[in-house]
Amino acid sequence: EVCIIDSFVVDKATFLNAYKISEESGKLFTFNEFFKTEGDHPGTVYETEIGNKIYYSEKGEKGNLDIFSKNKLLNEWSDGRPLPGSINASGNANYPFVLSDGVTVYYASDGEGLGGYDIFVTRYNTNTDTYLVPENVGMPFNSPYNDYMYVIDEYNNLGWFASDRFQPEGKVCIYVFIPNNSKQTYNYEAMDQQQMIRLAQIHSLKETWKDKKAVAEAQQRLEAAMSHKPQINGVELTGNKTSEELGIGGGEVTRQELEDALRNKVDKETGKGLSSNDFGNSEKSKLEGIEE
Numbered sequence: 001e002v003c004i005i006d007s008f009v010v011d012k013a014t015f016l017n018a019y020k021i022s023e024e025s026g027k028l029f030t031f032n033e034f035f036k037t038e039g040d041h042p043g044t045v046y047e048t049e050i051g052n053k054i055y056y057s058e059k060g061e062k063g064n065l066d067i068f069s070k071n072k073l074l075n076e077w078s079d080g081r082p083l084p085g086s087i088n089a090s091g092n093a094n095y096p097f098v099l100s101d102g103v104t105v106y107y108a109s110d111g112e113g114l115g116g117y118d119i120f121v122t123r124y125n126t127n128t129d130t131y132l133v134p135e136n137v138g139m140p141f142n143s144p145y146n147d148y149m150y151v152i153d154e155y156n157n158l159g160w161f162a163s164d165r166f167q168p169e170g171k172v173c174i175y176v177f178i179p180n181n182s183k184q185t186y187n188y189e190a191m192d193q194q195q196m197i198r199l200a201q202i203h204s205l206k207e208t209w210k211d212k213k214a215v216a217e218a219q220q221r222l223e224a225a226m227s228h229k230p231q232i233n234g235v236e237l238t239g240n241k242t243s244e245e246l247g248i249g250g251g252e253v254t255r256q257e258l259e260d261a262l263r264n265k266v267d268k269e270t271g272k273g274l275s276s277n278d279f280g281n282s283e284k285s286k287l288e289g290i291e292e
Contacts, residue, residue: 085131108148115144
């Protein structure tokens with residue numbers, strides 16, 4: 001049982017850009033972006049808030065994607081160590097995310113599950129130096145399609161995950177939800193079967209909205225997160241910036257260039273990009289003073 005407050009369709013190749021999580025929750029990168037490599041590499045990287053540890057996915061000894069970790073020691077990264085336990089036991093393991101407790105790991109694997117990539121959770125056991133047997137988080141997070149990159153932003157009290165269910169090739173849908181303190185399930189014996197199917201498929205977001213006040217508050221938090229300190233190439237958009245400062249060419253920044261850079265939201269029904277009229281107030285303020 002989960003309350004999903006919003007969803008938006010994005011390009012799969014750049015889907016991580018849609019995740020607007022707090023600094024306190026760490027950072028997400030593609031493998032190529034973090035390690036400064038090129039080529040077709042499907043791995044992702046999670047870096048902790050203070051930047052002293054990363055969890056990432058790359059091919060292991062068996063030729064499948066495995067999840068590794070590295071620690072930063074005196075500004076240098078240690079050798080990668082595969083996560084112990086059964087996380088890398090079958091299929092490809094990718095899309096790691098670690099809660100602020102440092103022991104709870106969410107990831108996705110295509111080894112066993114409902115189909116494609118499924119989202120799993122496990123916890124590190126300090127006594128045995130290994131991870132507990134991973135648990136499938138179940139529906140509606142998982143489906144017969146590919147579901148992955150499950151993130152809990154504890155600071156903003158928002159959850160995120162990606163799925164290509166019912167999406168065209170090259171597109172994924174990002175869902176944003178309100179995290180539960182503990183796993184909650186529907187009383188399926190007392191519910192209509194078709195209604196259960198609709199909920200499992202995430203047929204309608206509003207069907208998950210039991211507490212309208214909680215939904216409205218979460219949507220406000222999401223709006224704030226989406227407009228929080230917009231940046232281009234690591235440069236915060238405050239005042240007038242030249243395109244050279246922003247790393248998008250030479251000369252003054254045109255309004256169109258800035259709109260293109262800010263356009264990280266898409267219409268949830270059509271998947272089409274929105275105009276500047278759809279930006280939040282914070283984003284609109286960045287456009288003021290920029291000439292056509």
